[in-house]
Amino acid sequence: MARRILLLGPPGAGKGTQAALIASTLHVPHISTGDMLRAAVAAGTDLGKQVESVMAAGELVSDSLVVAIVDERLSQEDARCGYLLDGFPRTVAQAEALNDSVINAISTVVLLEVDTDELVQRLLKRAEEEGRADDNRETIGRRLEVYEAETTPLVDFYEVGVLHVDGVGPVNEVFLRIMLALANS
Numbered sequence: 001m002a003r004r005i006l007l008l009g010p011p012g013a014g015k016g017t018q019a020a021l022i023a024s025t026l027h028v029p030h031i032s033t034g035d036m037l038r039a040a041v042a043a044g045t046d047l048g049k050q051v052e053s054v055m056a057a058g059e060l061v062s063d064s065l066v067v068a069i070v071d072e073r074l075s076q077e078d079a080r081c082g083y084l085l086d087g088f089p090r091t092v093a094q095a096e097a098l099n100d101s102v103i104n105a106i107s108t109v110v111l112l113e114v115d116t117d118e119l120v121q122r123l124l125k126r127a128e129e130e131g132r133a134d135d136n137r138e139t140i141g142r143r144l145e146v147y148e149a150e151t152t153p154l155v156d157f158y159e160v161g162v163l164h165v166d167g168v169g170p171v172n173e174v175f176l177r178i179m180l181a182l183a184n185s
């Protein structure tokens with residue numbers, strides 16, 4: 001059966017890190033809306049120009065724009081036999097849009113749980129190492145607020161079968177926890 005997995009969690013929870021490992025292990029594409037949007041910003045496309053300031057402020061890009069990008073990506077051949085979504089959906093409206101397409105309905109949701117102090121520390125550390133535009137104290141605070149308001153309702157939306165995984169600890173240990181949870185689901 002095709003595995004259509006959603007990796008859910010607050011900013012800094014390790015979604016991108018774990019998604020890369022899971023996707024290569026399960027041989028499904030890793031689809032990250034954050035990566036796609038950052039690539040558009042870096043390339044200076046019309047989309048990139050439209051979303052740059054929104055992302056730098058820690059706000060969400062509009063549902064219609066993101067849904068269109070994901071629809072296009074999921075229509076590609078490599079997503080036919082499953083995928084791993086990272087960073088989408090992150091509003092109930094986005095989740096409903098995805099559900100409308102039966103072929104793309106999520107089969108498993110993994111929620112990475114990390115306490116706020118640890119999230120902030122990780123993102124401030126990455127700010128020093130990589131200088132991502134939205135990794136500064138003020139924007140991190142806003143991203144966490146937006147996650148709480150817009151994305152946590154998805155835990156209830158997907159109430160059947162959300163796998164809660166402790167995201168604190170070495171990357172390989174968190175990865176093993178996720179794989180174990182997936183194997184038992």
Ligand code: AP5
Pocket residue numbers: 009010011012013014015016017018033034035037054055056058059060061062063066086087088089090094122123125126134143167168169170171174
């Ligand atoms: P997005 O790129 O999705 O960012 P995010 O959700 O804020 O998540 P991060 O990438 O910061 O963290 P992560 O959970 O992926 O953790 P990571 O593995 O990177 O979105 C960015 C922006 O794009 C949004 O704010 C919005 O503007 C826009 N956007 C994207 N999708 C959208 C959508 N669907 N709708 C509307 N707008 C959208 O790890 C973080 C750091 O921690 C790294 O340095 C990593 O090395 C480290 N780390 C990872 N695991 C561990 C560990 N176990 N222990 C210690 N450190 C760790």
